[in-house]
Amino acid sequence: MTAFDAIGLDADDTLWENETFFRVTEAEFCALLADHGDPEAIAGRLYDTESANLARYGYGIKGFMLSMVQTAIELTDGRIEGRQIARILDLGAEMLAHPVTLLPGGEAALDALAGRRLILITKGDLIDQERKVAASGLAERFAGVEILADKTPEAYARVLDAHGIAAERFMMVGNSMRSDVIPVLELGGTGVFIPHALTWNHEHAEAPDHPRLHQLSDMAALPDLVARLEAAG
Known part of the structure; x- marks a missing residue:
């Protein structure tokens, strides 16, 4: 397991x-x-x-x-x-109309995690986000794509319930402490913070002192982190 x-x-x-x-x-x-x-x-x-x-x-x-x-x-x-x-x-x-520019290490990390249940969870305008998902060439790597109006604990709870996932067995990865990490920690899940050089001020939040919070420098390190956490049980 x-x-x-x-x-x-x-x-x-x-x-x-x-x-x-x-x-x-x-x-x-x-x-x-x-x-x-x-x-x-x-x-x-x-x-x-x-x-x-x-x-x-x-x-x-x-x-x-x-x-x-x-x-x-x-x-x-x-x-x-x-x-x-x-x-x-x-x-x-x-x-x-701007082309989608993939960040370094992301596609390789998804390939390394192939076979796992990966869910893309983003927020914003539905049409624009669907366009970017399609243009990225990454859509086939995901078992599901969820485009939310906002990333709140309640919104994540609805996503997890819809996919039949227990919060304690869910990991969320993203560049926003406010939207990608803290709401999932509040639900009992694991959050992985990967800072981006540019982040909108609205998305900043103080990092909590939490045992299920992890920070990486880039996506390339994600597969190793997953393996380490699972090995630790």
């Missing part, structure tokens, strides 16, 4: 790049509004708008686009030009 009946893996910034494209777009947005503030102030205003809009628009590029438009309108007191709004929409469209 193995220690883990299933291993969940995050997608954005765990298996492929994501936040990098948001940062590039954010820089272009700040440049577009350079007459209305310095880049740091504009980026901070955009972050505040995004955070306030999460309950309304959810996570993902489309909500980001709407938050950029709202921020631009507010910063210009409604005087932003139509061509500038059009440029913001173009920036979002470019993000939605």
Whole structure:
């Protein structure tokens, strides 16, 4: 009997790049509004708008686009030009069409874990996430794909129940302490934190002192960690 009946893996910034494209777009947005503030102030205003809009628009590029438009309108007191709004929409469209760039070590780690029950668990816009899963070329490695509105303990519990998995026999791997690790620890599962060089501020959280929390430098080390934990019983 193995220690883990299933291993969940995050997608954005765990298996492929994501936040990098948001940062590039954010820089272009700040440049577009350079007459209305310095880049740091504009980026901070955009972050505040995004955070306030999460309950309304959810996570993902489309909500980001709407938050950029709202921020631009507010910063210009409604005087932003139509061509500038059009440029913001173009920036979002470019993000939605961007090729999927796999992170180093991810595909090899999935190959090394072949034969195990792997479940891709991501959050955000359904259409965009489905596009990225298909474009990644990794879909066939997973026994299931779950696209959530948010990653809460309740959402994970529903996923585990739907797949017939006990929390104590489940491992979740991802780059967000807030979304990928802490909720699963709260349910009684194992969390593996693999930091990414760029992580949205909203996803940061203090790492708990927890015996089932593990941290790796990259995905390449995941198969060995799984083997060590199972050998330890």
